[in-house]
Amino acid sequence: MAENEAPVSLWDEMQSPVNVTLLVIIAYLLYKIIKSHMEPEDDTPLPPSPPPLLRLRKDMTVAELNQYDGTKGEGRVLLAVNGIIFDVTKGKRFYGPGGPYAAFAGKDATRGLATGQVAASDKEYDDVSDLTPEEVASAKEWEEQFKEKYDIVGKLLKPGETPTEYDDAGDTEDESETKKEL
Ligand code: HEM
Incomplete structure (x- = not known):
């Protein structure tokens, strides 16, 4: 300076x-x-979320299961793995219309999950006895994962098989009876 x-x-x-x-x-x-x-906070009310659906307890044929692809009625989504039908409605972002796994909605997903293909059989009943032990193990893992996350609806009926009548059909959270039977 x-x-x-x-x-x-x-x-x-x-x-x-x-x-x-x-x-x-x-x-x-x-x-x-x-x-x-x-x-x-912005207190603009959010659009009301749809009320949760009542618990569904029912054994179904493949044709009945096919109705639950999320596009009909109350929008319920079901899928089957290893003969067990799960209510996957709360995973609608995966299985709902346009979702990445929509091909499994309303379907027996066993073969697809076992073989890593996002596609489901259109057979009246898919007999998966031709799967390899690795594929069977993979399907079993998916089954366990679904049991952790989703409600069991009932059994996927083979042609000619009669459905079980469930006492708790409709609205309870008690899965014990189905788990015993499956
Ligand atoms: C590049 C291959 C794949 C990627 C990156 C991928 C990724 C993912 C991701 C990020 C999720 C969400 C997990 C969560 O938020 O809980 C998911 C879920 C799922 N993935 Fe995949 N995936 C792939 C391939 C497959 C294949 C080949 C199958 C079956 C054949 C499959 C079946 C599923 C199913 C069923 C779910 C939903 C599980 C549930 O309901 O919680 N994915 N996947």
Whole structure:
């Protein structure tokens, strides 16, 4: 600094037009941030979510199961693995119309899950006795995963097989009876 120049104070520095502009911008941004935190949450009501469906307990033929692909009536989605029908409605983002696994909706998914193909059999009844031990093991793993996550609806009936009458058909959470039988 030259001897005859007045010392430049911090205050002088801060008054430069660029700094003043920056300070104004910072103050404005701080004001916006603080204001956004103080404002009450947006209380626009969310669209009501559909009421949960009643528990369904029923053995079904493949033809009956096919009705539950999520496109009909109350939009329930079922699928079967290893002869067990699961209610996968709460996984609708996977199985619902347009979902990545919609091919399994309303279907016997055993063969597809066992072989790693997102496709289901259109047979009246898919006898999966030709699966390899690895494929059987894979289907079993899926079955266990589904048991953890989804309600059991009932058995997938082979042609000519008679359905079980469930006492708790309709609305209870008790799965013990089906688990005993399956
Ligand atoms: C590139 C291959 C694949 C990728 C990256 C992939 C990825 C995923 C992801 C991220 C999820 C969601 C998991 C969650 O949020 O809980 C999922 C779920 C699922 N995947 Fe895949 N997947 C693939 C292939 C397959 C194949 C080949 C099958 C069957 C043949 C399959 C069957 C399923 C099923 C059934 C679910 C839903 C499980 C449930 O209901 O919780 N995926 N997959």
